[in-house]
Amino acid sequence: MKQRISIGIRRLFALQALVLCLLFSGLVLGYALVAEDNVFNAQLDSESAWLQAQYRAHGVLPEPRYPFMRVHPGWDALPEPVRRLHAREPGRVEFTQPGGEVIHARQVALSPQASVVLVAQVEPFGFAGHTWRPVLALLLLLSALLVGAGTWLVYRRVEKLVAPLGRLARQLEQADGAPLAPRFADGLPDNETGYLARVIEGQWRQLEAQLARERDFTRDVSHELRTPLTILRNLHQQLATESGITPAQVRQLGEMLDWQQSTVDILLALARQESLARTDIDLGAAVERVILARPDTTWPDDFALTVGIPDRTTVACNPRLLELLLANLLDNALKHGAEPALDIACDGGWLTFSNPVANASSKPAQARAEGIGQGLHLAARICAVHGWELRVDEQAGGHFTAAVCLGAGGHAGGRVSRPPA
Incomplete structure (x- = not known):
């Protein structure tokens, strides 16, 4: 039996669960990156407002309440890459220092004439800094657990659902035609x-x-x-x-x-x-047996019989049906031939039974045509079983020929065709 349906369903569910977990993990990671920036910016805004309030109330600038924040007298106190980036984008808050550390910086206006720059060293707390590895490992672990648990549950359920179909398939397989x-x-x-x-x-x-x-x-x-x-x-x-x-x-x-x-x-x-059983049959020997099986009274004294079948010509067919086909064609030729002559030949995969009709004009038209199609329906039935083609060719003043295509070039269906004269 081929691959079971339950296995395919479980694999499909596992693939779907894995894709969903990966998408969910990507959304979580993207949200973490966006959320941490918003949190740091909110803290920076809150601390800036507190510094402004303290300076207006006491006239002295205090130290930031958060240990990871520092106050710089101006942008000139920051590294050159930060100053250039701030000059290009004055509203930018997140910067990267020459050492790769990420900072959030915002200018705090203390008075119309004085201002400072509040800098938050967020690298140790940022997701992109040190926490992404354990978070990613946790997400992968949760994904594996979800996929494994879901696959196991689906396995139990799918086995129950497809069990009748599997039992039906096994019963049909065991029957095997019985x-x-x-x-x-x-x-x-x-x-x-x-x-x-x-x-x-x-x-x-x-x-x-x-x-x-x-x-x-x-x-x-x-x-x-x-x-x-x-x-x-x-x-x-x-x-x-x-x-x-x-x-x-x-x-x-x-x-x-x-x-x-x-x-x-x-x-x-x-x-x-x-x-329907078939075997390789010697065509020449089969034709000889059919001819010898006819009683002597069947053959007129002046009958001219010519058999031209090459030696070791074989055909794959049912022996009994081949014998009946040859006997049918032979009887048709003997009973309805215009002259006591018959030519049996095999060339190019075509077995032909040909009767000369040189004296056809001396016989009534009905008598001449009596043999055309007589028994050929049954011969065509035998040809249909083997996928052969039966062809009938009648030429005035020439020959009446019944030909059977025994080779691969024959047409299946056992049809009788009449080529134009």
């Missing part, structure tokens, strides 16, 4: 899985019933058609020895019996499951 157990869908929940199981069981039962009907039909046809044919053949032998029936009528009756027997054999072979 009949399903009675009440196959019982015990499954009344949801999509149970509905799917009931539909599969219903379709399976219908298929079994259909196959049973086909087996019964094949058995009945084999008995009900073969038995009357046997009786008719016995009567035919009796009529052949009695008076009141001409030899032509006896021959015609025998031909019809042979044709019906061949039709029944083909239909029964197509209806059987074992007819």
Whole structure:
């Protein structure tokens, strides 16, 4: 069985939880960076206001209340990079000193003539300074715990949800074409899985019933058609020895019996499951067996038979169906040919049965056309089983040819085509 659905669901949830945790961690880190600047600025504003109030009340500038804040007489007392940046951006509060330390500085107006610069050394307390490592480690730890706990909870829940579907899949896998157990869908929940199981069981039962009907039909046809044919053949032998029936009528009756027997054999072979089995068959030997199986009375004394099949020509097919196909084409050529001649050849993957019709003008049109299409529907059915193409070509004053494409270039479907004359 391929990968289980529950595994895919757990992986998808773990991936989703991990992405959400990373996004949440990014938001927390971004908020921390913004919030700490606002906190430091608020402290700086509060201390500036306190210094201004103390100076106005006592006339003396006191030391800042926060130990990380210092008062400088002016911007000139600060490093050169800070002075240049302040000159470009007078409203800027956050600065970076040459050593990489971050400070927040604000000018405090004590009087119209006097002012100082209040500087807060925020580097030791800032998130970007020393606290980002433990905060990041804590966020990663919390993310791992959340992903692990969520995946475990989902695992328990998903296993319960997909257990019926897994049980259904195992039952179908164990069946492997065998009949399903009675009440196959019982015990499954009344949801999509149970509905799917009931539909599969219903379709399976219908298929079994259909196959049973086909087996019964094949058995009945084999008995009900073969038995009357046997009786008719016995009567035919009796009529052949009695008076009141001409030899032509006896021959015609025998031909019809042979044709019906061949039709029944083909239909029964197509209806059987074992007819789908294939093996490599020597085409030349198969044609030879079919020819030798015909009684001597089938062949006129002046019949010209030519067989041109290269040695070791093989075809992958069902032996019984190939024999019936060759017999059908051979009977069609013998019974409806205009002259006592037949050319059997195999070239380029095409097996051809060709009858010369040089004297076709001397025969009635209906007689000449009688063989065209006779039994070819059954031949096409056999070709359809193997994915071959049956092609019929009739040319006035030339040949009547039935050709079967046995190679890979044939067209599946067993269709009969008539190329333009």
